[in-house]
Amino acid sequence: MNLAEYQGVWVFLEQKDGAIVPVSLELLGAGRALADKRGVPLAGLLIGDQVKPLAQQAIHYGADLVYVYDHPVFRDYRTESYMKAVIDCCQKYKPEIFLYGATSTGKDLASAVATDLATGLTADTTMLDVDPESGLLQASRPAFGGNIMATILCKKHRPQMATVRPKVMKALEPDLTRSGTIVEESAQVREEELRTKVLKIVRDAQRTIRLDEADVIVAGGKGLGSKEGFQLIHRFAETIGATVGASRDAVEAGWIDHQHQVGQTGVTVTPKIYFAIGISGAIQHLVGMQNSGLIIAINKDPQAAIFQHCHYGIVGDAFEIVPLLIEAFQKAVHGEVQYGGKV
Structure with a gap:
């Protein structure tokens, strides 16, 4: 050649x-x-x-x-x-x-x-x-x-x-x-x-998760501990109107369907805000979300790799921190939280 x-x-x-x-x-x-x-x-x-x-x-x-x-x-x-x-x-x-x-x-x-x-x-x-x-x-x-x-x-x-x-x-x-x-x-x-003919195209009317179009994503990882623990992610996402994402570990553990997976073997996303909760920050996951506008990480391990790739990091137990965030957002929705003297 x-x-x-x-x-x-x-x-x-x-x-x-x-x-x-x-x-x-x-x-x-x-x-x-x-x-x-x-x-x-x-x-x-x-x-x-x-x-x-x-x-x-x-x-x-x-x-x-x-x-x-x-x-x-x-x-x-x-x-x-x-x-x-x-x-x-x-x-x-x-x-x-x-x-x-x-x-x-x-x-x-x-x-x-x-x-x-x-x-x-x-x-x-x-x-x-x-x-x-x-x-x-x-x-x-x-x-x-x-x-x-x-x-x-x-x-x-x-x-x-x-x-x-x-x-x-x-x-x-x-x-x-x-x-x-x-x-x-x-x-x-x-x-x-041609050996193939298109006889009919059937559109799938089933509602699908469009992570790649979401403005706000709340993603959870193995740090949530169990399928029951992962429900915290669903609660937080519902509170702020976000789409639920997950790491490969969470998907492989059976806590959530594959269509929610962010990463190299999942979906690449670029939301305005990305919450990484209980996610360590393996490269497989990072390549799928590293171009997000604002990345907020919550992890109890201060040495977690995710803290090297986020804009804001909170070191602590997600089961203590996320309920406080849910409460704060709920109060904000109902006008109960004041910012700079204004509701």
């Missing part, structure tokens, strides 16, 4: 219900930084049906050009059809770096493309950097159960690919004055050649 033939940073622009999904906009921000450091263009790859109008939005969020496959055959996501479009575009324009959101679609598509192109793929990346001279992508992620951070390199194959979790990177502020190039590509996929 002649590595010199490959140039540029690409982002797969996943779209759903007529809009680019947020993680793709976040990746345009990360991709912009990589492209600028490398001195190469940033491109987006957009696939779907009647999606061309979305290309301009990608340019506003940092792309220099957008390749568009707009055809009814791409109306619904299917691995086979989308993979053919991605491979067609990669073989034609040869990107050196290609980023995907670590969504169900992004992970499925990235793994299929990497297999067909015989290149490397780093999954669930939490940090990205690039060597400005060689163009070598430095994709970092927790490894060995979240105990260390590993930086993975793909030295001999291109494109270098990585999936990145939602909320890990930050989208740029859209610049409506930015201009770029939109390249329309022809679909090299025929419906009758």
